[in-house]
Amino acid sequence: MTKMKHSTHSVTLNVPYDKAFAYLSDWRNQPQWAINFVKGIRREGEQIVMTTPFGDVPVQWRTNRDLGTIDIVFPGESVLPTRLTAIGDSLVYTFTFSVPADQPDEEFQAGQRGMEEELHTLKRILEG
Numbered sequence: 001m002t003k004m005k006h007s008t009h010s011v012t013l014n015v016p017y018d019k020a021f022a023y024l025s026d027w028r029n030q031p032q033w034a035i036n037f038v039k040g041i042r043r044e045g046e047q048i049v050m051t052t053p054f055g056d057v058p059v060q061w062r063t064n065r066d067l068g069t070i071d072i073v074f075p076g077e078s079v080l081p082t083r084l085t086a087i088g089d090s091l092v093y094t095f096t097f098s099v100p101a102d103q104p105d106e107e108f109q110a111g112q113r114g115m116e117e118e119l120h121t122l123k124r125i126l127e128g
Contacts, residue, residue, distance in 0.1 A: 002100060002101075003100070003101035003102075004098045004099065004100060004101055005098065005099060005100075005101050005103070005108065006096055006097070006098045007096065007098075007111065007112050007115065008091050008094060008095070008096040008097050008107070009094070009112070009115045009116060009119055010092050010093060010094040010095070010119070011092070011093050011119035011120070011122060011123050012091065012092055012123075013091040013092070013093055013122075013123060013125045013126055013127065014088065014090050014091075014127055015085075015091065015127055017084070017086050017091060019126065020084055020091055020093070020126055021063075021065055021068065021070075021084055022081070023125075023126060024070050024084060024093065024122075025061070025063040025065070027041060027048055027059075027061045028041065030050070032121075032125060033118055033121045033122040033125055034118050035117070035118060035121055036114035036115075036117060036118055037052055037053065037114065037118070038050055038052065039050070039051040039053065041050060045079055048060065048061060049070075057074060057075070058075060059072050059073060059074055060072075060073040061073075067083075068083050068084040068085050068086075069081070069082070069083055070083070070084065071084045075097050078098075080095075080096070080097060080098075081095075081096050082094065082095045082096070086113075093122070095115065095119065097111065097115060099111065118126070
């Protein structure tokens with residue numbers, strides 16, 4: 001098993017659950033807010049293909065409205081887990097990304113900063 005390091009980020013969203021889940025669970029919206037990682041996304045037949053800084057990658061979208069999960073599954077069943085949770089009168093969207101443990105710290109930290117920027121973009125889009 002490959003050693004990995006992980007980073008979890010979250011953002012509070014002040015919108016109705018149904019609005020946030022509908023937006024997040026629609027794979028076509030990913031390039032609008034995941035501006036640092038998703039350069040494009042398209043469907044080729046039954047396959048969703050995400051264009052990333054590392055090239056084109058086939059992915060699956062696994063969503064469950066009741067659980068609030070919106071998981072992006074990469075080849076080899078590598079899961080990028082996200083979750084939308086209602087807490088009181090607001091929502092928290094949590095996003096975890098993982099990289100190989102030997103990735104240089106500078107690159108990992110850049111990814112963390114990029115994730116924070118993307119979540120702020122998501123908040124701006126949803127809260128309008």
